[in-house]
Amino acid sequence: MELADRAVGFMLSFISLAIFTYYTLWVVILPFVDHDHFIHQYFLPQEYAIIIPVFAGVMLLCFLCIFIGFVMLKSKKKKA
Numbered sequence: 001m002e003l004a005d006r007a008v009g010f011m012l013s014f015i016s017l018a019i020f021t022y023y024t025l026w027v028v029i030l031p032f033v034d035h036d037h038f039i040h041q042y043f044l045p046q047e048y049a050i051i052i053p054v055f056a057g058v059m060l061l062c063f064l065c066i067f068i069g070f071v072m073l074k075s076k077k078k079k080a
Helices: 002-032 038-042 048-079
Strands: none
Touching: 002 048
16 A cells, blocks of 8 residues: 555655646746747636636635535534
């Protein structure tokens, strides 16, 4: 099981690093590159650089609130 845990950890680290690198290039470097450069075809429009993280944050907060609500309901049933 230890090998499988290491593989999952490596994949999660690799995916996180890839997303961080893509987002950093998209937000920090790309605005300084000419708009007719071919690299722009690999990135979404700049508006999505704000929309996607905000949407992901709202979804995370909704999931956390629902999870906490279910846990509170379960613990209330156990006390009764």
